[in-house]
Amino acid sequence: MPALAAPLIAWYRDTARDLPWRRAGFGAWGTLVSEFMLQQTPVNRVIPHLEAWLDRWPTPADLAAAAPAEAVTQWANLGYPRRALWLHRAAVEIRDRHDGIVPRDVEALLALTGIGDYTARAVAVFAYGDRHPVVDTNTRRVLARVVDGVAQAGPPGKADLARMEAQLPADLTAAAIVNAAAMELGAIVCTARSPKCDVCPLSAQCAWRNAGYPASEDRRRRQAKYEGSDRQARGAVMKVLREAAPTAVPLDAVIADWPDPVQRDRAIDSLIADGLAEAADAMLFLPR
Incomplete structure (x- = not known):
């Protein structure tokens, strides 16, 4: 088993947040909707909107039958409302191409409107239990610090998938947990600005910590001011x-x-x- 896997799995099983999309029986459609909503939106804002959305449109066919305007209205204040239109189009494509069932295959998922590498693999792994590397911003930061010994990750690219693949156990369930745990660790412990190294399960293995926390250029693009924009x-x-x-x-x-x-x-x-x-x-x- 890869060196990071065992401590990540143990930590996640003890401390993972109770989130709707992690509960037993939460299906592929709910997972897909949650991933659309979680793009650039904090978890605490997403949860009530997700629950209301799935109450109204419990299947892709239900959403596909609605007008695009209804999807945009239901999106409310989640921000970046194009995501609502993309999700509506994806629902139509799922209905028309896949008999209303969210596809399992990564390539089929990537062919849907609004779905990129991360979302396609997240659905395949977290909804269907397949083994793929799942990489988001939080995962990239964890790998940059623990493996590479730098404070911030470089620009995202296909190499990120190979780097995460190297950390996945062969077992399907364990691999899914490692994917989720790496994201969780980056979200709540190995954060961008105030990492909680004293409670990190990977602190002993962290190349960045062991090197004395060397500073690196902050490559993150700063978002333009909202007021007046x-x-x-x-x-x-x-x-x-x-x-x-x-x-x-x-x-x-x-x-x-x-x-x-x-x-x-x-x-x-x-x-x-x-x-x-x-x-x-x-x-x-x-x-x-």
Whole structure:
């Protein structure tokens, strides 16, 4: 068994958070929805939205039968609402290509709208129990510190999968736990800014700790300020449309008091270009 596997498995079994998608009987559709929602959104914000979503649309076919506008409205304030449109399109593809069953095969998952390497492997591993490396930002940070002895991981790439593969036991169940444990460790212990090395199960093996915590360049891109940004303007437009749905809103009434009218128009145009809004007869509305 790889050197990191045993301590990770023991630690995870003792300390893993009780999250809905980790409970017995949580199916592949729920796992897929949770992974869409967890992209760039904290766990505590996702859980109530996930539960409400699955209550409303317990299968891909249920979501596929709904209008895209309903998906965007249900997405509420989770942010990055294109994810709602992608999830709706993926549900339609699952219904039409896979008889309403979330596929198990990684390549079939990758062919669905909005699904990349991480999400495809997460569904195959955590929903179906297959053996694949699953790598997110937290996993990459753990590997960078424990294995490479650097504070921050380099740019993501295909090599990350091979590096995680080297840490996986042959046993399917154990491999799934190691995948989950590495992510969990990075999320709550081996954090970006204040790692809790005193409670880390890998502290004795950590090359970064053993080297005296050498500093390294922070390669993470810093997100632009939200206040006054185009993102804020887009969010304000989406809020108006969600609250009015399914009724359309006169274009000139959409955030009419926005302090920068050029930014307001740019936000509306970008939402239309992204398929998150539609315009007709001087009215704006969610996609139908």
